Each structure stands twice: as structure tokens, then as C-alpha cells.
Amino acid sequence: MLLLFILGEVFKSMQVSKINDANLNYEKSRIINVAYVGNFLNHGFALAQYGSGLIYFLSKIDFISKIDIICPYKNNKYDMDLNIQKVNILETYDYKKPLTMLRIIRKIYLHKYDLIIFNMNSTSFGEGNLSNFLGLIAPLILKKIFKKNVVVIYHSSVLTNDVEKLGYNSLYDKLRKAVLKYIETSIFKKVNTFVTLQLYKNIIDKKIKKNRVNAIKIEYIEAIPTLLLNGMEEKSIELQYNKDIPRILLYGYWGPQKDLEFALNTLNELKKEGYNFNLVISGGINNHFKDYQKKYNELIEKYKSIINELKGYVEEKDILDIFKTADLLLLPYSASGGWSGVLSQAIFFEISVIGIEFPEYIEEAKGYENVILVKREDFKNAIRDFLDNFKNGRSKTINVKEKIEKSIKYLNEIIKSIE
Template sequence: MRIAYVGNFHNFGNSVATAGTAIVYLMSELEEVDGIDVFCAVPNFKKEQTFVSDKVKIYPTFDPRKPLSTINLYGIKWKNYDKIIFNILPTAFGKSALLNMIGVLAPYILTKFGHRNIRVVYHNSTFTNDVERLGYNSRTDRIKKIILSKVEMRMFESLPVYMPLKIYVNRILSKKNKALVKHIDMRYFEAIPTIYINALSRKKFIERSKNSNKTILLHGYWGPQKNLELALENLLKLRSEGLEFYLILSGGVNGNFPDYVNRFNELVKKYSSTIDERLGYVVERDILKLFKRSDLVVIPYNAPGGHSGVLETAIAFDNSVICIKHPEYEEQSTGLDGIVLTDPDHFHEDLKMCLKENSQCNIKTTINISEKIDRAVDSVRHLLE
């Protein structure tokens, strides 16, 4: 079976690249898959250490800086493939509205040319997320939303679309019960690239040592909806109350919100006495090390953009987590220990509880990697049905 994958990939584009890389790595494990051609963005400015299976070939196809470059997707010989997998969201291809619209339209248009072997992994939608709370609240953004919603519904009605959250599937079906939208279990996908790049995919277990002082991780692709100050303000108060911990702040700033850069820098300066270690963007190889050295992952977001990659990575590496209670995070954490769901009013006391030595947020020292990879491989197989 020959597979075409369309979307960002490690070192080639950014948006949902981690999930897309996981899809490719996991599909390469399947015996029935002979080869995977990756049609992705042009190479990133800085290349990181990576892993590529012998089954995988990479073809840079579109440029996030060129509004018409996604037209290149329409010139590929799609008839050469048994399955075509798109891994996208409304802003997956770049910052240009035209670039993204041409890209998001591609799966639907290809069905009109007779290609019935297309599957779309779609991470969020105008029908599932409050885009204004996510920071897209200008008049132009509202017009884009109206147009995009019509494009999305065409896609939902025409071909199988897989979403990583059941609540998103239900929201779409409540508006259009004939939509061909399904759920795909993407548990552990966000951790797959760092596991493979660190050559641990054949290991059964990995170990972590206990920290003498509780290590807290604030990690993300920071933007106005991430409510970073809620976490920093409360951690400052807890430190003044005598609680001891080591705080790591990591991750870059979301380029879709250029005005937020100054605000982010102001927060880092304001709470510099609370932040023990400031890391910028963390390369994929070092994600494993970062989460292994962390005890508690704090996710203070006031509006979820979808399936949380940070939460999923923490779950994969058995970190304890405290996060704001949203339906998305409730679904992701169902049946799991060590995850505290709270709200802004109770954030302080719940965070304090997590930092106490004998709380339910105690860390696990042995991580079962093979079990998690097996589950992820079984999940990705559904895209080939």
C-alpha cells in the first residue's frame, strides 16, 4: 500500500507538525504500508535532528510565505496512491487566508476529480471552537469565519474527516447529522516524534529520577488565550507562602499574535523572581528530556484551541498535571490519575495541594513506552480502512 501524507512534518512547517509526524512514523510501522510520500511545507529555517523511516520520502510542496503556493497540491499525481491522508486545521498552511483556504479546499476538490480514498485529520473547526476567545476577533476574522464554515461543511459532507475529540464530532453532527465526521484516538501521538528521534521506539520502559525539589513546567506555544499570568501570579504567591519548587518556563510565542510578544516579555520580566529557568523554543529531541525532568505540568489556558498537545505529552510521560477545566481537557483526562481539573477561582488552592509532598500529584518513575506506542499504532491503522 502506498500512502500520500499532506501536511506539516518535522523540520517542514509548524502547525500540527508534531501530530502529523506521529501519523507518518506510526503508519511506517504497519506491514501493509510499503511507502509514504510526504507533501509538506518547504524546510524550516533551522533544521533539527530528526528520524525518518526508510519507507518515507519527503517532497516540500508549499511555502507558508507564498499565498498561492498551496495550488501546487493540485498538480500531484494522486492516482498513484492507495490512501491520501491530510493532517490540517484552518490555519495549517501559513498566515495568509488565501493560502489556507486553497489548502483546506484541496481534499473536497480532489473528491470532485474522483479521488475517493482521501482521509482528513482535522484538529479544530469554526463549528467546534470559539475563535473569538482564541484571539481571532477582528472584523476581517469574522468574515473569514463565515467563509471557512461553508468550506468546512462541504468537506464534512463529502469525505471521511477524523477529529481527535469526541465532543468535536458531536458538535458537528448536531449541526449536520449527515456529516462524515468520525473520532480518532490520538492518545500519546504528541510524544511519538521525541520518542523516535531519541531512538527509544524499541524500548519497553524508560526511567526517570525523582527531584529533591518539585519541578514545575509551564510549556506551550504562548498566546493571549493561554492565560500565562494566572499561573505565574499564583506561583509567586505560593512561593511567598513558603512553598519550595523549581519553575521552568518554555516554548515560543504564537506568530499569529504579533501584539502578544510584548505582553509575553512583560510577564517574563514581571515574574522573573518566580521563573527559575527560561527556555525558548524547545527542539523536538529535547521534549523528552524536558518532560522527564518535570514533576508537575501546569496548563492555565482560558480557551482551548483543540486537543491539547501539552496535556497529551504530559499524559504520555506520566507527569502530574493541573489544568483549567474545559470539556476538551475533561475528555482527554477521563479515567486517568494524577490530573487535577480546576477553575481560576480554585486554581491557587488546587495548585498548592499539588505541590505538597504527599498529594495525588506525585510523579511516576517508570514509563511504559512500548504499551503506548502499540496503542498509537492501532489508532493510526483506522485511517487506512
């Protein structure tokens, strides 16, 4: 009945405008119009950093003339202007009103876009099941029923991630996983889909028994929003490392799978061994693990003697300063959620990283000497080695423009390859 209702709403909108878009294969030599569907800075939460970076890179591609951002309504009343050219923000849906997701389909149907890009995962349309269900099936409807040229960038599938290890292990979560598996499999088989790791492409192709999914690795993408808000996208960044005591950073949206307790216990043992460092904990609580707030507070209280700064949630603009002043970032996770936005930012700013070894992070960090990934039992030794070899007064210059141009060139080739 729900699917019939959806189709009914969409077919009503067909009466408003008759648009002929039978020719889906645009010539790459001509100018194209693009629609982006998903979260964007200050418009939604999950994948908003990735989405903002993606839109910025798309705006720098010569043959793209316009990008309509089809996104949720603002999180806050104030604007956070990224000053991106070619874009038009179309606030379209409300997480708390699931049926507003149907507006995505209607809005795209009524406009002649050459390419529609969905940036999404199973929870990127809010916390409600119906909202996420309608958001997830939108690209399927647009592709299979209305023959639109749709591309999906999909993050963290149940086909690739051990959701039980990520904290989703109730009976309800298992039922939800079964439904998601069916929907995601349909997307992967029927819609041109990109995933953020070659590892995930291989796993999905094997499970759906088709060579159907593509891998996309846009380097530095998560660092773009803070660069734009600070007007640093075409400037060099001078990193001045701490001269006396190394500054260790624990940063991210915290939940049980990120194992903050393991990191704090390890650092506490190193303090007892006589090692000196300044510890900064930053970031908020993952909205999908609201019960974790109590545990988080208990950990902060237990280990407060070794915590020098507790910053809590950090505004996007201030992320630049967090990374500029850090000497070492720790990733103590007990499970990988996929492509790591925090690791992506650390790679951009070229600060040292010590993390637990997972196949996803090995692929993401390949070729970057500043990232050291170890087995869990070697975590403390790796930090100890860093502290033993810490050199005072180091400095480094980050060539921002060069890195951004590299990512734009890569994405330019990806867009040209889409048929």
C-alpha cells in the same frame, strides 16, 4: 475566477498522465500506498508534531508499503532525521507562494495512491489567507472532481471552537470565520473527515445535520518526534523526580488564551505563603499572536523573582528532557483550542498535570489519574494540595514500546475501516 484558475491548472496536468483510479475501495488484504499531506518535522509548523507521530504509526502498519509525505519546504537547512521507514519526503509547496498549493492537487493526481490523508486546520498552510484557502479546498477538489480516496484529519474548527475567546475577535477575524464556516462545512459533508475528539464529532454532526464526521483519538502521538530524535522509541525511560524541591513546568506556544499571567500570579501568591518550588517556563510565542510578545516580556519581567529557568523555544529533541525532569505541568488556559499537544505529551510521560477544566481536556485525559482538571477558582488550591503532598525521591519507568504498540494497533483498525 480563482476557482476557474485552479481547475484550469489541474486540468492542464491531466494531459501529462492518464491514470485510471476509478476503483477507490481497496481490499484491506493487499498492500497499499499512502500519501500524507500536511506539516512534518522541520517542514512547516502547525500540527507538525501530530503529523510526524501519525506518519510514524502509519509506517508500522504491515499492509502499508509506502508513504509519500507531501509537505512544505524545510524550515531550516539542516536535517532532523526521524529515521522512519517506508517514507519518501516530497517537498511540494511554499507558504509564501500561495499558488504552489496547486502542486498538491497535481502531485496527487499524477500518482496512484490508495489513500490520501490530509492533516490540517484553518491555519496549517501558513499565515496567508490565499495559501490556507487553496490548501483547505484541495481535499474537496481531489475527492469530488477527481474521485480520489481522501481522508481529512481536521483540528480546531470554527464550528467547535470559540475563536473569539482564543483571541481572534477583530472585524477581519469575524469575516474570516464566516468564510471558514462555509469551507469547513463543505469538507465535513463531502469528505471522509476525522476530528480528534468525540465531543467535536457530536457538535459538527449536529450543526451540519448529518452523521458524517468520525472521531479519532491516537494516544501519545505528540510525544513521538522527541522519542525518535533521541532513539527512545523502543526503550524504557527512567524518570527521576526531584528529591528536594518540586519542579513546576509552564510549557507551550504562548498567546493570550493560555493565560500565563493567571498562572504566574497564582504561583507568586503561593510563594508568598511560604511554598517552595522551582519554576521553569518554556516555549515560544504563537505566530498568530505576534503582538503578544510585548505582553509576554512584561510578564516575565514582573514575575522574574519566582522564575528559576526561562528556556524560550525548545528544540524537538530537547522536549524529552523537559518532561523527564518535571514534577508538575500547569495548564492555566482561559479557553481551549481543542486537542492539546502539551497534555498529550504529559500523559505519555506520566507527570502530574493540573489544568483548567474544559470539556475537551476532560475527554482527552479520561482514564489518566495523573491529570487533575479543576474550575478556575480552584486552581490555586489544587497546586497547594500537590505541594503539600509532594513526596521526595520518587521514580518511575515509562514502557515506551508498550504505549507505541497500543497506538499502532488502534490506528491499524482505523485505516482498515476506511472505505
